[in-house]
Amino acid sequence: xxxxxxxxxxxxxxxxxxxxxxxxxxxxxxxxxxxxxxxxxxxxxxxxxxxxxxxxxxxxxxxxxxxxxxxxxxxxxxxxxxxxxxxxxxxxxxxxx
Amino acid sequence: xxxxxxxxxxxxxxxxxxxxxxxxxxxxxxxxxxxxxxxxxxxxxxxxxxxxxxxxxxxxxxxxxxxxxxxxxxxxxxxxxxxxxxxxxxxxxxxxx
Numbered sequence: 001x002x003x004x005x006x007x008x009x010x011x012x013x014x015x016x017x018x019x020x021x022x023x024x025x026x027x028x029x030x031x032x033x034x035x036x037x038x039x040x041x042x043x044x045x046x047x048x049x050x051x052x053x054x055x056x057x058x059x060x061x062x063x064x065x066x067x068x069x070x071x072x073x074x075x076x077x078x079x080x081x082x083x084x085x086x087x088x089x090x091x092x093x094x095x096x097x
Numbered sequence: 098x099x100x101x102x103x104x105x106x107x108x109x110x111x112x113x114x115x116x117x118x119x120x121x122x123x124x125x126x127x128x129x130x131x132x133x134x135x136x137x138x139x140x141x142x143x144x145x146x147x148x149x150x151x152x153x154x155x156x157x158x159x160x161x162x163x164x165x166x167x168x169x170x171x172x173x174x175x176x177x178x179x180x181x182x183x184x185x186x187x188x189x190x191x192x193x194x
Contacts, residue, residue, distance in 0.1 A: 006164060008105055010130045010181075033107045033160050035132065043173075050175045057178050063130050064177040067103060069166035076140075078147045080161040081154050084107075 002071040005029070005041040007049075009057075009064040016056055020064075023052060031084050043068060099168040102126070102138040104146075106154075106161040113153055117161075120149065128181050140165060 007024055011017040021031070027049060029039030041049070046066055053064055104121055108114040118128070124146060126136030138146070143163055150161055 006103065006105075008103075008130055008133045032162060033105055033132075035130075036105045036162070046175060050177060054177050059178045062178040063180060065129060065133070066175040066177070067164075067166065068170050068173055069164065070170070073165050073167070073170075076165055078143060078163040080147060080151050080163070081156045081159040083160060 003041055003043055004038055004069050004071050004074040005046060005049075006032075006036065006038045006067040006069065006074075007064065008036045008067070009062070010035065011057060011062045011064075013058065013062075016058070016062070019056055020053060023056070033084055038074065040071070041068075100138055100140055101135055101166050101168050101171040102143060102146075103129075103133065103135045103164040103166065103171075104161065105133045105164070106159070107132065108154060108159045108161075110155065110159075113155070113159070116153055117150060120153070130181055135171065137168070138165075 007029060009017075009020060011020060017035075021037070024037040024039075025031075027039065027041075029037040031037050046068060050066055057064060104126060106114075106117060108117060114132075118134070121134040121136075122128075124136065124138070126134040128134050143165060147163055154161060
């Protein structure tokens, strides 16, 4: 079964938060919100990603959820407002405007 | 199929964010992170919730994802660090300490 994984996090340290975001991007996930990413992943790799992130965060203050779901359910996700990608395009355009 | 719904949001206005959180709680969802809730829901009710939230947020600045997934997949979610509920208990204990 094609699997998607949604990663949602609350991370207090700016530097750690940036490293986690970069790590998720390097694993092929893309950002859907300020602190949420989604991407395709084999179930076995979820644990590898968890171990990697566990070594970065402060377990006393931070929280990360790595949520598996079938791709066909991800495609039934309802999105309200302005998706993250479009917001960045908009703000980039504003900068050049 | 028993369905869970994860709601993740980026909302700029503090008052709107509080109203959305309260609405999600009143719909029986519980908070898993600062801006993420989860709960059981019939698929048909997802659209009703979406319409309700759409009327609250600013579509130009805010983003909400309403993500459906089977309960058995939610139960395979990996949680790193301190889950939201335990953090509140810890900080409440600190206050009374």
